[in-house]
Amino acid sequence: MIRCENLTKSFRRARVLDGIDLDIALGERIALIGSNGAGKTTLIRCLLGEYVHDGKVTIDGHSPRQERAKVLGKIGFVPQLPPPLKMPVAQLIDFSAALSGADPGQIDAISDRLGLPVDTIRTRPFNRLSGGMKQKLLIAIALGRNAKLLIMDEPAANLDPAARKIFFELLAERQHDATMLISSHRIDEVAALVNRVIEMDMGKIVLDDRVADDVSLSGVFACRLVVRRVDAAFAKTLAGWKFTADASGLVWSGEVAGPDRLRFLGTLSRYVALLADLTMSEKVGADQTAR
Incomplete structure (x- = not known):
């Protein structure tokens, strides 16, 4: 699903990614951990096709940089910091669904399950929502697009326990037909969600290990x-x-x-x-x- 070969990225004289070699298969749930400056965000942005880089990156056999529209249609992305979008919620849902040919009603249904009825916020600008509401809507958009790859940066950080439980159930429904890459600063926040841990430091992968997968996401x-x-x-x-x-x-x-x-x-x-x-x-x- 994801392949990186000698992926290297520098900003001026600072090398942020240093020869990353990585293979991630369909259905794997990855915890991407590391301190600030380890290279996690830069790796994610390379996967999203945002950066020019050295080496090779492919997602499902396609280059995120050279075939960006095709690749982004396969990705559901939940950023750590919500974008400052001023468009109304309904417009954002329709736009996001159109990018991947998804049904906007599916996004609405997932948002409802997370405790955020879309009908109550449909005309409100996205940037006027609370932090928790933004997070629920971004998760609904990512999961509602039926993406093969879910990239999530601290996805449950602003969710209350009840919404987190529903979020885990939603991930369980996708665990066999999607790859999940979950970035976090703390392994204890995501350990029970994943079956593989990748730790980065100074632009390199310093740990790549399988972990016990004994509790279901919906447990x-x-x-x-x-x-x-x-x-x-x-x-x-x-x-x-x-x-x-x-x-x-x-x-x-x-x-x-x-x-x-x-x-x-x-x-x-x-x-x-x-x-x-x-x-x-x-x-x-x-x-x-x-x-």
């Missing part, structure tokens, strides 16, 4: 927490994850999307002294869980 964990005392900050945090407490306020229960389990545990780590008990079980059916 859900049933959680039960017992706390030593009622705490307002803890209660507010758990409410944000849609957890509910019993009458005593000491026992909390709820569900966490499988790919979000590390993020959830990271959140709980701030309250470790407050926790008396924690159980987390992956649900494997409507009425049973795997312990």
Whole structure:
């Protein structure tokens, strides 16, 4: 699906990509990690055909630079920073769908699933939406185009837990017919989403490894927490994850999307002294869980 051969990119005298060799097959889910300045964004922009470079890049056998329109029709892209577009939402959806011959109604449906009904914002300029609304719409556009390659830069950063769960379910529906390249600064944010990790540093690939793929993207964990005392900050945090407490306020229960389990545990780590008990079980059916 993606092939890079001796990909090199320099800005003036600074070499940002240094001889990248990379093969990514259809259906792989890649975490692209590395610190700021490692070369992640430059690699992505080369894949999108935005930069002239040395070496060779092909996507599905085509050059992103020389056959840009053909290649972009196969890509769904979710940038880390939303573009400052002033066009109305309806116009943006129609334009994005037309580029790949997709049905605008499919984008509308995915946006609705993410909790952003398009009918309520159709006439609003994109740049007047909130950060979370922009992110949901960009995800809906990327997934609604039926792209073979999904390139996502911190895609769930501005999503609430409920929307993240739906986002993971949407990715699960595409995991066998699309390649996913997910860029992030933190491996714990994307570890459960992917089956391969590529780490970059100083323009080179310094790690390329397969990872365990034991929890489905649509998996859900049933959680039960017992706390030593009622705490307002803890209660507010758990409410944000849609957890509910019993009458005593000491026992909390709820569900966490499988790919979000590390993020959830990271959140709980701030309250470790407050926790008396924690159980987390992956649900494997409507009425049973795997312990």
